[in-house]
Amino acid sequence: MKPNYLSILTSFFISIFCVFTFFSCNPTKTLKPDEIFLQKVKIKTDNKKIDKDELYRINKQKTNKKILGIFRFHLGAYNLFYKRVDNFKENIGEPPSLYDSTLTENSANQIGLYLKNRGYFHNKITYSTKLRKNKVKLFFDVSTGVPYTINELTYNFQDPSLGGYILYKKNNSLVKPGINFDVDILDKERERIKKILKERGYYYFSNNFIKYKVDSTTGNNQVNLELQILNNKTKDPSSENSYNETNHKKYAINNINVFISKNIRNQGLNNFDTISYNDIVLHYTNKLKFKPKMIRHSIDFKPRDTYSLSDQNSTYKHLSELRLFKNISLQYDEIDSNRLNSNIFLTPLASKSFAIEGIGTNTGGDLGVEGNVIYQNKNLFRGGERLTLKLKGGIEIQRLVSVSTNENEIFGSPFNTLEFGPEATLEFPRFLLPFNLEKFSKRANPKTTISSTLNFQQRPEYSRSLAQFSFGYFWNETIFKKHFVTPLNVSYIKLNLTPEFQTKIDAENNPFLKNSYTDHFISAIQYSFILNNQEINKLKDFSYFRFNFETAGNLLSSINRISNTPANESTGAYDFLGIRYAEYFKTEFDFRHYLNKKYSSFVQRIALGVGKPYGNLDVLPFEKSFFAGGSNGIRAWQARTLGPGSLPDSLTSTVNQIGELKIEANIEYRFDITKIFEGAFFIDAGNIWILKKDSQRPNAEINLSRFYQDLAIGFGTGLRLDFNFFIIRFDLATPLKDPSSDNPKKYEVLIKNTTLNLGIGYPF
Template sequence: MFKKNHILIAAGLLLFSSACSPTKRLSEGEYLLDKNEIHAQGLKVSKDELNEIIRLQPNRKILPWTRFHLHMYNIPSDERLAKARRRKNERLAKKNAERAEKGKPPKGPGKTKWEWLKEVVGEPPVILDTALVRSSTRQLSTYLVKKGYFVNTVRDSIVLRPNKQMATVHYLFDWEPPYRIDSIEVVVEDEKLERLVDAAFKFKHVSPGHRFNVDALSKDRNRLNRIIRDNGYFLFSKEYISYEVDSTQAGRKVDLTLRVENPLAQTEGDTLNHHKRFKIGRVIYRYEGAPETMQDTIVDGGYYFIGTAYYPLKTKVLTQNTFIRPDTYYSQSDVELTYRRLTGLSAMSHLSINIEEYGEYLDVFITLKPARRQSLALETQGTNTGGFLGIEGDLVYRHRNIFRGSETMEIRLNGGLQAQALITESNTSTEDIDADNTRFNTLEFGPSLSFRFPKFLLPIAQESFAKSANPSTLITASYNFQDRPDFTRNLLSTQFGYEWKESATKTHQINPLEISVIQIDNSEEFQARLDELNDQFLSDAYRDHFITASTYTFTYNEQNEPKGKNLFYFNGHAELGGNILRSIYSLSGQEEDSTGAYSIFGIRFSHYVKGQTDVRFYRILDSKRTVATRFAVGVGVPLTNLNVLPFSESFFGGGANGLRAWQARTIGPGGFFEPVVTYDKIGDIIIETNVEYRFNLIDYLDGAFFVDVGNIWLLEPDELRPEGDFAFDRFLSEMAFGVGTGLRIDFNYFLIRFDLAAQFKDPSLAPGERWIFQDKDQYNALIEEYNAGLEPGSTMLRPYNLQLNFNLGIGYPF
């Protein structure tokens, strides 16, 4: 009942803000702009583009029915503001007099709470301004011309509602069919440049038959400018490229002429001057702070290294990451790529690239400033593992240039405390968690050693990849000890892998070899629990494991280079575990045990194949609002050598970054039901969908509403988990459904997240009772039967009530 009251209070606040009149502070004759309506059906221009041009926009809404920020602006009256300011000034004057007696400077006036509410949280009403409306209609008409609608009319119609002091502005569009491109001609005045353009440039965004579009023309203009500048024309700029448009012919067609002009004459008497093409002369490296003397200079095929005694890096590393080649034509793209690659070296703090002309050659001066070579740092952070919070610290030693090739060596000593749910505990709901589950009860520590090389190590040839690949090789080894009330775990792991970028948005990562040795010592109570359950699935999950795996991960992320209102993210991961090791054992004639499995060091090694995808779509409504959606699916198939997935490779539902209405590992698999809440729910399949609407409340505080849908399943039926396996005829009905709201405090460098979610559909309940609004007669009858069988003094289970779950997270969930 308590939680239900909170929901009613929250709903009441929303209704209150909706009920408050948004026009209560307007003067007579003023009208609040309620909305803009765009009437342009059939126009081949998006309404989002047109709406961005309209200068007068209504007050923002966080929900369709309420202008929260305008309501906050309207709450304090002028009298209340004046009264609060007078009292604050009186108190301030008294304090400043005391400060003056002590020789301290006076304090500033600051804001009263009502001024803060109005000026910081609030947003002033957007009042109808007919001059801005007229200006918008002119700009909209001009925009249509740029989109090929040379003959168009944009009118406005303002509808006033005097009883509410509100206005709606209708923008009415009339247009004739757009003009289309009939022919395209390219005219280059410079003969040498003409040959280059003919060979290297083809229109990509416009062609005959396409609608005339200034934005498309501009894109091809920029492409041509880049092609020319990448072929030696250092002094060339896009100002030399222009379009001529002839729209005089019949049939709504235009003839385009793209013209590349020559530069103006350099001296009097000359008529025109041709564009000059440059080659790279010398590439000269020097370190900031090193003496500029040519006496200590190494020359290597056009590369000059000044003051080499001061060089922290091998000269070969510099040339490998420099794509400006002596005696080749200047390329702007190569200069930019060189800058990115050299600044990406861990041994570099920053650099500058300056270019000087001499004759038909360019000297390139690369001035480098090395980063601090070694560092020792203490790092602390909060952690969130499936909704369970903790703290951890790391003592980190880094050497950013261990072998003078910008290789990074990192030695890390990690230690932490975390609150973890006891698997041996059983609860009737998320309200009844034992104190052991909410205090720090898990100790974790261990060292790790890693090396990152800014290149591919054997056997991969770096020349096989694009220059922009930015390759790296990572080698790591680590040991981790974890002491939990249920078990202690020792984990020894090593990894060898490669990473490279195909483009600014595409990243590949291959780990040919990952080895993990996991030793688990179960507590007597936990082992007794496993024995009592007689569950081979769980028993195999909590035993020693030896895992060898090869993995591949591909990531496509448009957030690295946002270019519009729609951003896309994709992550695909494939993993093969134990396949190579089992093949070696099989081919070498090793003896199998009674189950047909092989062992190493007395441990049956894991054997599985696993795949995961994570697809996200971000719709940016405006600078203050975003809709984020995610669809994730994963399947792990245990193979011959071990008939279950390792615990670390299994899927689970719930937690702060998944189904937020459930705690981690408390949901599923499938429609499996047990009357008590346990923290051992894992599966072989996961399907999850999340939708989150994010909006800004004030500068550093954001809000969110979200819906989470999904579940986990087993691949095969399990008599101890009826309806826990995946079946096409029922999996949709077994999708859990959670709804919630949250607050985010954004500190720019990190974000703290508070989410409260309610279980709207629980798939563990019987069909007909799963939704929150359905009766729970069968569930309550099972609870009564369960309670009747308990011994006197045992904790009785409660009838069904609304389940709420609070999550504290670090960063966005996705």
């Protein structure tokens, strides 16, 4: 799309936003004579320890949603189309918030109750209004008073045998003398005690058997707590109003039965075949398609073990992680006063599948279409081994670098890049190692992955053939931490440059660029760590951190030097299989923090990567180098057109711009427009650099004294279509500070250079 069209499109979006904002500035336009617009709600508290966001959430008098805390965009849409009856007004628009004195009174009561539950028994909530015409501002004044604290905690066990389990873990108690009286903490303590006892065999124990007796007469704003563990009560059949009290029963596992069938509910026990293996009994229909060893390995308890809640949960987790069963159910039958039969019901998924898929692609801002033919066997050797065979092909619109003809077009279309090839991946649900890690395996859900790829790519500038093989491991340290280790990742890359592109490379007379586009072999070792503390289906702030490290060529280099292998006379470097191999290390980290609200989120991201070539090849291979720009980076520049450093435009090669160091920071504000449409505002900053000074590319190397000058800054707005299973993203981005300009320190809004980015999914 030409820049002038982008300017028109940008102006259009800005105009639409301004129109909606204008109509939101007159919020009382659609009010009835007796209605009052709720313009503002302000809550003031004298206690910094109170979470004000929680008070606003409790308040039932809500104002209209605002974008960036300023613009009532949705109210503007409602006012603009008020007289129309259609989905547009209903889906995007939001009617004006009205003041309701009853809701205000309820809000004050709810805030007071919230504070009492947190120990502020003598709180005082007042509210006032400031009315101007038919608009009102509502103010809550929250005085918490002195909180009540816990003076003494005692225990009352109707069954003394339970006391040992609870008092043994007393140091882990959430309720301790000196802390504020807090109902939430008391409830969490009940849950903790329940888990302790269910872990010790008390299968039927629940929170209902834990009560608190509160004595607030001690004075000095203190309470004494008595934590009571009650016995089980059963109705006395001989008397209508009488109950019998009995101690809680402790259970052990008796038999373990596993039922495997596609239709378990309609199967009689006589229809199952049976096999015993290592203390479990497998009941199955037709043919047993799973190795008993795999099933047994996933079950974390055995006969005569004391019932344990954690064993039950981890068994369910391990069976789920096999991804072989559609439904998993664990049930227990009481056999006598202290024994349970464990019954595990499994409904298998189809083990083989065949699929054809077509998807849109976006590689660094280059749009394309990809089609895949996929065959999958989820249980190749009957042990949960997952084989995936994929034949992929795609076409893409690549930014032309040095060609000016249409001879690269495919089928007369604007697509000028073709890519196809097969992939094969075999995943084992365990470590393939010469030694056994049974306990570690049960806890960490390890996997071993073997994959191979053959790929051919025809681009306007060159054709590339790739053969790749990798062998690696993956495991979970916790539910939030993941590790990836790839001890073997080899790639054979062969490039065939077009004469026009070869001429361009030769004309550059730059060893860095020339070596970046040569045949090479990569033998790498990789490690990755991911920390992601997001809790699914919970509206909470969370962070994401990813760290990668990769090194290549060290083993081959050591072998060549030890064996005194002669170097290639023409290059002065060592070869492997007749081709020069790369030697480098590369590391990256990416940190993101997400601040989530009900209708909006604010995302902050910083990413850094550095790669250092050495030894056998003095540049990073092209596919291992860093680039800036594109739909997932600094969006005001197209992919591979920014940098390195503040290299002037007059010296910038028309060859893709790559570097050895990348620093990037982004902030993005996302807000809901409708259930499907989402808007965004963002600012991106960063660049790429080379590590060593290059006389042919002045100011391209990293230099701390010139760092600010080298930074590129862009800003923009976006529209996203969220279909739950995927997101289509449109981002308009404009340069604000261009390091390649004549004055790289100058801030200037370059509307004519606005870039439209189309992406799949969020940028980060």
